[in-house]
Amino acid sequence: MLPRLVKLAALMGRSRAGHLSVACGLVVALAAAATLPPAASRSVAVADAGANSHNLSIVTAEETGREFHGVAQDALGRIRHMHGQGVDSPEQFGRKTVSLPVNQDPRRHTAAMPGISAVLLAGRRGTTMQASWSWPTVPTDVSDREDFLVFAGKHPPTSFIKAPPSRRRTDRWTQLPARSIAAPGRKLPGIVGGSLHLGSFEDPFARSALRNASAAAVFRSDGVRLAQHPHLDPDSGRQYRGTPGFRRLAGSADHGILRHSGGVSAALAGWRIPARSLFGVTALAELIVAGIVVLGVRQLRAQERLVAAAAVAMQAEAVRAQAMSKLAVARRRDTGEREAHLQAQRFDVALSNMIQGLMMVDNAGRLLVVNRRFTELFGLPADTARLAGNYAEIVELMVGCGNVAPRDTETMRAWRKSAIANSGRSNFTWELADGRVLMVTHQTIQDGWLTTYEDATQRRRADARMDHMAKHDALTDLPNRVQFRESLEAAMTYARRGNLVALLCLDLDQFKAVNDTLGHPAGDALLQAVASRLTERIHETDIAARLGGDEFAVVQAPIDRPAEAADFAERLIAMLDEPFEVHGHQVIIGTSIGIAFAPQDGLDADELLKNADLALHRAKSDGRGAYRLFHAEMDAEMQARRLLDLDLRHALRGGQFELHYQPVMDLRTQAVSGFEALLRWKHPERGMVPPSQFIPLAEEIGAIVPIGEWVLRQACVAAASWPDALCVSVNLSPMQFNSRNLVAAVAAALREARLAPARLQLEITETVMLQDTEATLATLHDLRNLGVSIAMDDFGTGYSSLSYLRRFPFDRIKIDQSFVREIGKRRDCGAIIRAVIALSHEFGMATTAEGVETREQLCALALAGCSDIQRYLFSRPVPLRDIPAMLGSMPLVADLLPQASLVA
Numbered sequence: 001m002l003p004r005l006v007k008l009a010a011l012m013g014r015s016r017a018g019h020l021s022v023a024c025g026l027v028v029a030l031a032a033a034a035t036l037p038p039a040a041s042r043s044v045a046v047a048d049a050g051a052n053s054h055n056l057s058i059v060t061a062e063e064t065g066r067e068f069h070g071v072a073q074d075a076l077g078r079i080r081h082m083h084g085q086g087v088d089s090p091e092q093f094g095r096k097t098v099s100l101p102v103n104q105d106p107r108r109h110t111a112a113m114p115g116i117s118a119v120l121l122a123g124r125r126g127t128t129m130q131a132s133w134s135w136p137t138v139p140t141d142v143s144d145r146e147d148f149l150v151f152a153g154k155h156p157p158t159s160f161i162k163a164p165p166s167r168r169r170t171d172r173w174t175q176l177p178a179r180s181i182a183a184p185g186r187k188l189p190g191i192v193g194g195s196l197h198l199g200s201f202e203d204p205f206a207r208s209a210l211r212n213a214s215a216a217a218v219f220r221s222d223g224v225r226l227a228q229h230p231h232l233d234p235d236s237g238r239q240y241r242g243t244p245g246f247r248r249l250a251g252s253a254d255h256g257i258l259r260h261s262g263g264v265s266a267a268l269a270g271w272r273i274p275a276r277s278l279f280g281v282t283a284l285a286e287l288i289v290a291g292i293v294v295l296g297v298r299q300l301r302a303q304e305r306l307v308a309a310a311a312v313a314m315q316a317e318a319v320r321a322q323a324m325s326k327l328a329v330a331r332r333r334d335t336g337e338r339e340a341h342l343q344a345q346r347f348d349v350a351l352s353n354m355i356q357g358l359m360m361v362d363n364a365g366r367l368l369v370v371n372r373r374f375t376e377l378f379g380l381p382a383d384t385a386r387l388a389g390n391y392a393e394i395v396e397l398m399v400g401c402g403n404v405a406p407r408d409t410e411t412m413r414a415w416r417k418s419a420i421a422n423s424g425r426s427n428f429t430w431e432l433a434d435g436r437v438l439m440v441t442h443q444t445i446q447d448g449w450l451t452t453y454e455d456a457t458q459r460r461r462a463d464a465r466m467d468h469m470a471k472h473d474a475l476t477d478l479p480n481r482v483q484f485r486e487s488l489e490a491a492m493t494y495a496r497r498g499n500l501v502a503l504l505c506l507d508l509d510q511f512k513a514v515n516d517t518l519g520h521p522a523g524d525a526l527l528q529a530v531a532s533r534l535t536e537r538i539h540e541t542d543i544a545a546r547l548g549g550d551e552f553a554v555v556q557a558p559i560d561r562p563a564e565a566a567d568f569a570e571r572l573i574a575m576l577d578e579p580f581e582v583h584g585h586q587v588i589i590g591t592s593i594g595i596a597f598a599p600q601d602g603l604d605a606d607e608l609l610k611n612a613d614l615a616l617h618r619a620k621s622d623g624r625g626a627y628r629l630f631h632a633e634m635d636a637e638m639q640a641r642r643l644l645d646l647d648l649r650h651a652l653r654g655g656q657f658e659l660h661y662q663p664v665m666d667l668r669t670q671a672v673s674g675f676e677a678l679l680r681w682k683h684p685e686r687g688m689v690p691p692s693q694f695i696p697l698a699e700e701i702g703a704i705v706p707i708g709e710w711v712l713r714q715a716c717v718a719a720a721s722w723p724d725a726l727c728v729s730v731n732l733s734p735m736q737f738n739s740r741n742l743v744a745a746v747a748a749a750l751r752e753a754r755l756a757p758a759r760l761q762l763e764i765t766e767t768v769m770l771q772d773t774e775a776t777l778a779t780l781h782d783l784r785n786l787g788v789s790i791a792m793d794d795f796g797t798g799y800s801s802l803s804y805l806r807r808f809p810f811d812r813i814k815i816d817q818s819f820v821r822e823i824g825k826r827r828d829c830g831a832i833i834r835a836v837i838a839l840s841h842e843f844g845m846a847t848t849a850e851g852v853e854t855r856e857q858l859c860a861l862a863l864a865g866c867s868d869i870q871r872y873l874f875s876r877p878v879p880l881r882d883i884p885a886m887l888g889s890m891p892l893v894a895d896l897l898p899q900a901s902l903v904a
C-alpha cells in the first residue's frame with residue numbers, strides 16, 4: 001500500500017509542476033491576449049487623434065485666421081475710408097465719425113459677419129464715437145481699456161488683440177481686436193475696435209469629431225490664451241509665454257500644433273471602452289485561472305503532504321524490514337548451524353541404514369566414505385574406513401576377504417570408464433564368487449566418483465521365479481502355452497532352414513472321468529504323473545508342454561524322418577496306457593495323438609498347431625488310443641464340417657429334420673412296448689445325414705437345444721396317436737440340461753400333445769451325470785416329478801460308475817450295443833451284461849439291450865434276464881407313417897427264441 005501511495009504522490013508531484021506551468025502559461029497568454037490588441041489599437045487611436053488634431057488645427061487656424069482677417073480687413077476698410085474722407089487727424093476723425101454713414105457701417109458689417117459681434121470707433125481720448133450696438137451712440141469712455149492704452153503708447157502697434165476678460169458673463173463676449181486709425185507717422189486720431197464672438201472659432205472644435213477627445217486653443221503672440229475648446233473660463237487670458245509648451249509652439253512651423261498627454265488621453269477615450277471590456281474579461285478569466293491555480297496549489301500541497309507522509313512511512317517500513325532482515329539473518333545463521341549439525345547426523349544415520357553399500361572416492365584415489373552396509377556386503381572389517389586410506393587398498397581388502405575375484409578388479413576399473421562415457425552414470429550387475437548378485441551403480445561426482453552396491457540376489461530369484469511362473473504350468477511345471485509357443489517359434493526358425501520338426505498334440509482319453517469320479521485332487525495328481533512320464537521320455541532337445549486341461553504337446557527338433565515321430569507317438573501311447581497310481585486308485589486313461597510336421601505341414605507356429613490339432617481330432621474320432629498324422633484332407637474335412645455347421649443352423653427352420661422310430665420289444669410279453677425316437681436330417685444335397693455326424697456338431701454350436709425341444713414335441717404328438725400301451729423314448733443331450741428350460745419344455749410337449757407322462761421315457765447318457773451333479777440331479781428329479789420315466793442310455797461305454805445308479809433311481813438301464821455285439825464272442829462281455837442285468841433287478845430297474853442283430857445275442861440276453869430288446873433284428877428305425885407296416889412285418893419273438901430261453 002505504502003509504495004503505491006508514494007508512487008502516486010510522485011506522479012502527482014510531476015503533474016503539479018506541469019499544472020503550474022500550464023496555469024502560468026494560461027495567465028500569460030490571457031494577459032498577452034488582453035494587452036496586445038488594445039496596445040495596438042491604442043497606438044492607432046493615438047496616431048488617429050494626432051492626425052485629426054493636426055488637420056483640425058490647420059482648419060481651425062485657417063478659419064480663425066479668416067475671422068481675424070475679416071475683422072482686420074473691416075477695420076482697414078474703415079480706416080481707408082476715413083483716410084479717403086481725409087480723416088487723418090483726431091479732430092477730423094471726431095467730426096466724421098459722428099456722421100451717420102460711418103455710424104451705420106459698424107452695424108452693417110457686424111450683420112454681414114456673424115463672427116463679429118460688435119464694432120466701435122473711439123476717439124483719441126478714449127470716448128466711443130460710434131458703436132454698432134447703439135444708435136445714436138452714447139459716448140462711453142474706453143480709455144482704460146487695454147487696447148486703447150496699447151495704441152496710445154509710445155510705440156503703438158498697427159493692430160492689437162485684447163486679452164479676453166478673465167471671467168466673462170456671456171460667451172458673446174470674447175475678443176476685441178483693435179486697430180489704430182492713425183496714419184503712419186501721425187498722431188493717433190482714434191481706434192477702431194471690434195468684438196469677436198469667441199464661439200466663432202471655438203465652434204469648429206465643437207463641431208469636429210474630436211470635440212470630446214481633444215482640446216484646441218488660440219494664443220496671442222505674447223503667450224496670452226485668447227480662446228480654447230473646450231471652453232474654460234478660468235484659463236482665458238492666461239499667460240503662457242514662459243511655458244515650455246508655448247516656447248515649442250512659438251518655434252513650430254507647423255501652425256503651432258502641440259500634443260500633450262491630456263490630448264492623447266482624450267484621443268484614447270474611444271479606445272478605452274473596448275479595451276476596458278477586454279481587460280475586464282481578461283481580468284475575470286485570470287481571476288478564475290488564479291483561483292484554479294490557488295486551488296490546484298492547495299491540492300498539490302495536500303498531495304505533497306501525502307507524499308511526504310508516505311515517504312516517512314516507507315522509510316519506517318524500510319527500517320523495520322532492515323531490522324527484521326537482520327533478525328532473520330541471525331536466526332538463519334543459528335538455524336543453519338543447527339540444520340548443518342542435524343543434517344550431518346541425518347547423513348550419518350542415512351549412510352548407516354542404507355540398504356545399499358556405498359563407497360565414495362576422490363579423483364586422487366583417496367577413500368572419502370564407505371558405509372556399514374558396504375563392509376557387510378564384502379565381508380570387510382567394521383573399521384575398513386580406517387584401515388584403507390585409498391581405493392587400491394580397499395580393493396585389496398575386498399579381494400583378500402574372498403568375495404571378490406582378482407579378475408573382478410578389472411571389471412571395477414571398467415565401470416568408471418563406462419560411467420564417464422555414459423554421462424557420468426552406469427548400472428551393472430555383478431555376480432560375486434559366492435553366487436550373490438549385486439546391482440552396481442557407478443556415478444562420477446564433482447571431484448571423484450560414487451559407487452553403490454545393492455544385493456539383488458533375492459530380487460533376481462523372485463524375478464526368475466515370476467518369469468518361470470509366467471511361462472510354466474503351476475501344476476506340472478511344464479512350459480505353458482506361452483512358453484511353448486515361443487519354443488515352437490524358435491523351432492520354426494530351425495525348420496525354415498530345412499530341418500524336420502515334429503509337433504505332437506496329446507489329449508488324454510479318460511481324464512475327465514477320473515477328474516469327475518475321483519475328484520479334482522486326483523485329477524491334478526494324474527496330470528502331474530503324466531507330465532513326469534513325458535519329461536522322462538523326451539530327448540534333451542525336445543520340448544514338452546501342457547497346453548491346458550488334459551492337453552499336452554511335444555516338439556521334436558530335429559528329427560531325421562517322420563517315422564521317428566510316429567514311433568515316438570506309439571511309445572507315448574503305450575507309456576500313458578500303463579495304469580497310474582493316483583491317491584490309492586489305479587487309473588487307466590490312455591491318450592490320442594495328432595502329429596504335424598514342419599516344414600511340409602506348415603512353417604507358421606499357429607498353422608502347425610492347428611494341423612496337429614486336426615490330426616488329434618481324427619485320432620479321437622477314430623476311436624481314441626491312437627495317433628494320426630496330419631493330412632491335407634483333414635483340413636478339407638474341417639472345411640466340410642464348417643459348411644455342415646452353416647447348413648445345420650438352417651435345417652430346423654428349413655424343416656429338414658424328421659423322426660424315425662425303432663420298436664422296443666418286451667421279452668416277457670413278447671410284444672412291442674414302445675418306440676425310441678431317433679432324429680434324422682434329410683439334407684437337400686447330402687441326403688440322409690446320420691445323428692453321429694450332426695448331433696455333436698449341433699451340441700457344439702448350441703443348436704441342439706431347439707432341435708431337442710422340436711424332437712420332444714414331435715415324439716409326444718406321435719405317441720399320442722398310438723395305443724395307450726405304447727410308450728415313446730426321447731434322447732436328451734447333456735447340453736439340454738444346461739439350458740435350464742428342459743423341465744418346462746418337457747411339460748409343454750406333454751401338455752400340447754395331451755400325452756400321459758407315464759408314456760414318455762427320457763434317455764440320458766453318462767455324460768449328463770458327469771456335469772454339475774447337484775443341478776443335474778435336481779433336474780432329473782423335477783422330470784421324474786412330471787411323471788415321466790428316466791433311462792440311462794449306452795451304459796457300459798463310459799465310466800459306468802455304479803455311483804450313478806446310487807445317486808438317481810433310474811427306471812431303466814440300456815446296455816450299450818458294443819457289449820451286446822461281443823456277447824457271444826467275449827466272455828467278459830457276457831459277464832458284464834449279466835452283472836448289469838442282475839444289478840438292475842436289485843435296484844428295481846428294467847434293462848434294455850441295444851443293437852441285437854442275431855438270434856444268439858437275443859437268446860443270451862433273454863437267458864440273462866434282459867427285459868427289453870431293441871434291435872435291427874426286429875426292425876430298423878422307420879418313419880412314423882411306416883410303423884404299421886413295420887409292426888405287421890416284424891418277426892415274433894417266439895419264432896426267434898428257443899422255448900427254453902423265453903423269460904418265464
Ligand code: C2E
Nearest residue numbers: 678679691692711731732733850851852853870871872873
Ligand atoms: P442311441 O440312443 O443309443 O440309439 C440307438 C442307436 O442304435 C440308433 O442309432 C439305432 O439306430 C442303433 N441301433 C439299434 N439297434 C441296432 C442294431 O441292431 N444294430 C446297430 N448297429 N445299431 C442299432 P442312431 O439312430 O444312429 O442313433 C445314434 C445315436 O444318436 C443315438 O444312440 C443317440 O445317442 C443319438 N440320437 C439319435 N436321435 C437323437 C435325438 O433325437 N436326440 C439326441 N440327443 N440324440 C439322438
Ligand code: MG
Nearest residue numbers: 676731763793
Ligand atoms: Mg437312445
Ligand code: MG
Nearest residue numbers: 793794814850
Ligand atoms: Mg443307446
